[in-house]
Amino acid sequence: MHTNSSKILVVDDTAIQRIKARDVFSKTNYEVIECSSGEEAMGHLQKRDIDIVLLDVIMPGISGYEVCRRIREELQMKFLPVIMMSTLQGVKEYVQGMDAGATEFLHKPYNEEELLARVNSAIKIKRLTDRLDDAESILNSVGNLVEARDLDTGDHSRRLFNVCQVLGKELGLGDEEMEVLRRGCILHDIGKIGVPDYILLKRGPLTDKEWTVMQSHPTIGVNICNGLKSMKGTVDIIGCHHEKMNGSGYPYGLSGDEIPKLVRVFQVADVYDALKSERPYKKPFSTERIMETFIEEADKGWWDPEITSVLIGVLNTRPEALECEESFLMGSRFVSERGMAF
Numbered sequence: 001m002h003t004n005s006s007k008i009l010v011v012d013d014t015a016i017q018r019i020k021a022r023d024v025f026s027k028t029n030y031e032v033i034e035c036s037s038g039e040e041a042m043g044h045l046q047k048r049d050i051d052i053v054l055l056d057v058i059m060p061g062i063s064g065y066e067v068c069r070r071i072r073e074e075l076q077m078k079f080l081p082v083i084m085m086s087t088l089q090g091v092k093e094y095v096q097g098m099d100a101g102a103t104e105f106l107h108k109p110y111n112e113e114e115l116l117a118r119v120n121s122a123i124k125i126k127r128l129t130d131r132l133d134d135a136e137s138i139l140n141s142v143g144n145l146v147e148a149r150d151l152d153t154g155d156h157s158r159r160l161f162n163v164c165q166v167l168g169k170e171l172g173l174g175d176e177e178m179e180v181l182r183r184g185c186i187l188h189d190i191g192k193i194g195v196p197d198y199i200l201l202k203r204g205p206l207t208d209k210e211w212t213v214m215q216s217h218p219t220i221g222v223n224i225c226n227g228l229k230s231m232k233g234t235v236d237i238i239g240c241h242h243e244k245m246n247g248s249g250y251p252y253g254l255s256g257d258e259i260p261k262l263v264r265v266f267q268v269a270d271v272y273d274a275l276k277s278e279r280p281y282k283k284p285f286s287t288e289r290i291m292e293t294f295i296e297e298a299d300k301g302w303w304d305p306e307i308t309s310v311l312i313g314v315l316n317t318r319p320e321a322l323e324c325e326e327s328f329l330m331g332s333r334f335v336s337e338r339g340m341a342f
Contacts, residue, residue: 005029006123007049011041011067012056012085017108021054024112030119038062045075052122054115055102057086057093065100072101079130081122085110156273160185163269166321170310177233177262184237184266191221191238215250218242236260241267246301264304268294268311271303272322287319 008030010021018034025032033050035041038061044050053071057064064084071077084102086093097105104118164181173181192200195217199210206214221238225231240254240263247255275285275293285293291312298308314321 005031006051007031007033008119009033009035009041009044009050009053011035011038011053011059011064013037013059014056017056021115024115025119028116038064038067041067042070042075045071045077050080051126052081052083052119054119055082055084057084057088057097065096068097068100068102079126081126083115083118083122157185159273159277160266160269163272163322164265166314167265167269167307167310170314171265171307173262173265180233180237180262181266183231183234184241184262185269187221187225187231187234188237188241188266188270189217189221190224191217191219193224194220215242218251233260233262237263237266241270243267244302245304248301259304261304264307268303268307271297272311276322287315291315 006029008021008025010018010032012018012021012034013036015036018036022032022034033044033048035044038059041053041055045053055064055067062070064086068082068084071080071082081103082101083104083106084097084100085106085108086097087108089107094105103122106115106118161182164185165178168178168181195214199206199213202210218239218241222235225235225238240252240259243249243252243254243259243263245256245259245264247253271294272290275290278284294303294308294312297303298305
């Protein structure tokens with residue numbers, strides 16, 4: 001009966017309150033699941049798909065605040081609607097609920113029509129969010145598929161993000177900026193899905209015609225991902241990661257601050273990974289040679305000098321921070337002025 005309906009988890013230690021909530025939704029297509037404690041609710045959330053949680057604040061055992069916090073932090077359910085409900089009327093309780101990650105805070109006794117309206121609205125938003133998550137998951141799968149086409153790639157994206165995290169911390173980047181970089185590490189080469197294997201996997205220099213095709217992959221990637229607003233910053237990385245500070249890069253010939261900062265951070269991480277990793281045509285560079293190469297190429301005007309300086313500072317003081325686990329240390333391919341394809 002409830003197979004295709006939205007599922008509401010009602011968490012309240014008072015039976016009469018659970019019955020009241022069940023009655024509110026009795027004439028709807030929602031499936032109501034009842035829990036009498038925070039511990040029981042956490043168990044349900046780990047086993048079942050839930051669309052919204054109605055959560056009492058004051059309960060024996062773990063409080064509603066703690067349940068909400070665990071939903072966000074332990075279960076990583078960042079977008080699950082959580083409506084906290086309490087007889088407490090103070091601003092302090094409201095603020096505490098919001099700090100714990102509540103979507104809304106509703107005072108008891110509540111108006112039944114208001115509760116139903118809020119639940120309807122929250123579930124509509126969740127459905128839209130789920131669609132975005134599905135779209136991003138598909139893009140991530142395509143990005144991983146592109147990486148898997150190349151036998152030399154290994155865990156390139158994971159190594160990249162490790163370096164981006166180190167640089168981001170040194171540069172004081174926030175969580176949203178790090179999320180853009182994380183997506184960029186996965187999706188930066190998604191446009192290579194439009195590059196034929198005979199070009200992408202070619203050993204040795206590309207012909208002029210082949211190089212023109214290879215240089216189209218950033219714009220192909222932008223066209224794939226441009227429709228999602230959540231990808232706005234990531235699209236910059238996809239489209240601009242082969243630009244150079246002196247304007248000699250592709251596909252747009254951007255220079256200096258025309259290249260977004262997060263792209264410049266990504267570029268330094270990407271080049272570091274290429275120099276550090278083994279390729280069919282080269283051995284891994286030593287730390288000293290990596291620093292020399294970065295200084296030389298930054299002097300040519302290829303990479304952001306400030307971000308390059310940050311990387312060199314890390315290499316001088318704690319190079320181990322840039323390393324991933326052994327299982328991640330397989331190669332990736334690299335495109336440079338030297339005519340090598342990655």
